[in-house]
Amino acid sequence: MNKEAFLAWGWRLPLLASVVLLAVGFVIRLGAAESMAFQAAQAADREALARAAPIPEICARSAARC
Secondary structure, three states, X not given: OOHHHHHHHHOXXXXXXXXXXXXXXXXXXXXXXXXXXXXXXXXXXXXXXXXHOOHHHHHHHHHHHO
C-alpha cells in the first residue's frame, strides 16, 4: 500500500479490526459464567460494604426519632 492510499483509507483497517475484536470479546464475556470463588468474594465484599455503611439502618433510626 502506497503512502497516499494509506493516508486516504488504510488507517481505517486497524480501526475496523479493533472494533471487530472488541465486539467478539464482549460477546465472549457476556457468555462466560463467573467462577464460584469470584461470586463468593463478591458476596463478601457486598456484606462488608453493608456493615461499613449501614445507610438504610441509619435512615430508619433517624425517622423513628422524629
